[in-house]
Amino acid sequence: MNLTKLLPQFKRLSLCPSIRHISTDQCLLFRATPCLMAEPLKKKRKLDPAVIRAREERKKKRLEKQIRRLEKNARQMKPIGECEVPLTLLDEKLDRQRNILISAEVLEKRALLEKKWANFKRLQLLSDLQMIDRIIYTQQKALDELKNESEELYQEAIQMDFHMIPFKTMGPVETRSIENYDALDGEYQDVSKKW
Amino acid sequence: MVSCIFGTYWLRETNVDSNVLPEHVKNNIRKAQLQKKDVDDIDITTKQTTQDLIDAWKDEFAKFIPSSRITEADKSKDVTSMKRKLDKPLVFVLDQKIGDQSFYLLPQGKREEGETLRQCAERVVKEKCGNDIKVQIFGNAPCGFYKYKYPKPLRNEDSVGAKIFVYFARYSSGQISNSKAKYQWLDKLELEKTWPESYKKSLLPILFD
Numbered sequence: 001m002n003l004t005k006l007l008p009q010f011k012r013l014s015l016c017p018s019i020r021h022i023s024t025d026q027c028l029l030f031r032a033t034p035c036l037m038a039e040p041l042k043k044k045r046k047l048d049p050a051v052i053r054a055r056e057e058r059k060k061k062r063l064e065k066q067i068r069r070l071e072k073n074a075r076q077m078k079p080i081g082e083c084e085v086p087l088t089l090l091d092e093k094l095d096r097q098r099n100i101l102i103s104a105e106v107l108e109k110r111a112l113l114e115k116k117w118a119n120f121k122r123l124q125l126l127s128d129l130q131m132i133d134r135i136i137y138t139q140q141k142a143l144d145e146l147k148n149e150s151e152e153l154y155q156e157a158i159q160m161d162f163h164m165i166p167f168k169t170m171g172p173v174e175t176r177s178i179e180n181y182d183a184l185d186g187e188y189q190d191v192s193k194k195w
Numbered sequence: 196m197v198s199c200i201f202g203t204y205w206l207r208e209t210n211v212d213s214n215v216l217p218e219h220v221k222n223n224i225r226k227a228q229l230q231k232k233d234v235d236d237i238d239i240t241t242k243q244t245t246q247d248l249i250d251a252w253k254d255e256f257a258k259f260i261p262s263s264r265i266t267e268a269d270k271s272k273d274v275t276s277m278k279r280k281l282d283k284p285l286v287f288v289l290d291q292k293i294g295d296q297s298f299y300l301l302p303q304g305k306r307e308e309g310e311t312l313r314q315c316a317e318r319v320v321k322e323k324c325g326n327d328i329k330v331q332i333f334g335n336a337p338c339g340f341y342k343y344k345y346p347k348p349l350r351n352e353d354s355v356g357a358k359i360f361v362y363f364a365r366y367s368s369g370q371i372s373n374s375k376a377k378y379q380w381l382d383k384l385e386l387e388k389t390w391p392e393s394y395k396k397s398l399l400p401i402l403f404d
Contacts, residue, residue, distance in 0.1 A: 089215065096215035110208065117205075131404050135338070138401045142340035142360055146312070149358060156311040161334045176281055178262040 081192075219245050274379040277366070283382040284403055287366070288389065289323055290377035294346040299379055299389045301398070303359055312337060316362040325372030330364040338363040339401035341394060361398060 089096070147154040216224070222245045268276035277285065288299040304319035306312065313335050320330055337360035344356035371378060379389075383402055387395060 092221070093215065096221060098212065098214070098216060100212050102212070106208075110205075113204065127404070134400050135403070138340070139336060139338045142337040145340045145342075145358065146337065146360060153312055156313070157336045159335050163331075164334065172281070175261045176264065176266075 219248055274381065274385075277380050279380065280382050285380040285382055286386060286402065288379050288381055288386070294349065298391060298394075299381075300394065301361060311335075312360055313362065316364070320364065323373065323376060324378075325370075325376075327372040328369040329367045331367050332362050332364040334363075337361055339398050341397045343393065361401060363401070 143154065143157065146157055226245070264281050266276075266278045266281065267273075268279035273279065279285070287302070289302045290297055291300050291303065293300070302319055302323040304315065304322060306315040307318075310318070313332065316332055320328065339361035341359040341361065342356060343359075344350070345354070350356075381389060383399070383404070386399065386402075390398070
């Protein structure tokens with residue numbers, strides 16, 4: 001049979017002559033030979049266990065070093081000048097001690113004063129607590145009365161006041177400010193260290 | 196008073212005892228020791244500086260006069276000024292007519308239909324003291340309550356008396372711009388003298404000491 005004659009005829013029959021589709025669906029019973037997919041195995045190189053251990057160790061060390069370096073940089077913070085005791089002070093600590101001998105009389109006086117102070121603070125605390133109790137009581141009384149008067153107004157009154165959050169307050173101050181006080185001024189040079 | 200005396204005494208006594216010598220005192224001692232060793236080497240000017248510094252500080256401190264706690268208003272007994280009795284909480288009271296008498300009472304007004312008590316309090320402050328003043332009302336809940344009966348001729352079948360709910364507010368800024376208002380800033384002791392008996396009984400407990 002002459003194939004060259006047959007081929008153009010079949011070509012005309014097919015819808016899409018230039019691209020051929022192939023399927024290996026199970027139902028087509030199309031089988032690829034497994035042995036053709038095979039590939040010769042790579043020869044496994046046998047490594048000395050000591051070498052492996054050394055390599056792992058090196059890897060671990062490198063990681064550790066990196067971590068240490070990162071930690072060192074991360075932990076470093078701006079020093080706070082006021083919180084650090086100058087080294088000269090630490091060196092001369094013994095030298096700088098005031099060796100004051102306090103007489104028994106003075107100690108006695110101080111102890112008495114401390115007792116007086118403790119008593120004063122106790123009474124102060126008590127009176128404060130009483131005051132707070134009193135104020136809470138009067139407010140509760142007012143709210144109860146309001147509830148009797150009008151439930152609606154009561155509901156309004158017990159709402160949270162968001163103007164008070166966050167709460168900010170100032171004073172009373174120990175000494176009042178001097179009016180029109182001209183603060184001493186001069187030329188300043190900022191010597192604080194830049195970080 | 197006790198706290199003041201204790202504070203100063205205790206600080207002077209114990210705090211100084213436990214502190215280490217500061218730099219300038221230490222310098223003084225150092226120089227005195229050096230001076231003992233060799234008198235000639237010491238420069239007279241440097242020897243003086245530390246002591247000079249201390250003297251200068253003392254001078255500066257002596258020159259500084261803190262403002263007094265007794266203000267002009269205290270001296271002139273001006274009860275309309277807020278800058279009196281700085282160490283005491285002052286309460287704003289307004290001359291108001293109740294029936295045919297007038298008293299110095301907390302600013303009060305009638306609640307109108309449709310407003311909450313808080314809104315009413317804000318409105319009353321504006322009405323009585325002018326628009327300039329700014330006050331901070333603390334919370335939506337009233338802090339005090341007072342009930343009274345109208346004088347006999349004013350009573351009728353609908354109303355025999357009034358209930359007053361008091362809100363606590365603090366002055367924040369501004370002036371009292373209502374020129375008609377007769378007002379006073381009084382502390383608790385003075386309020387005890389000016390307020391009527393029943394008003395005092397129910398409203399004095401709401402004040403902080």
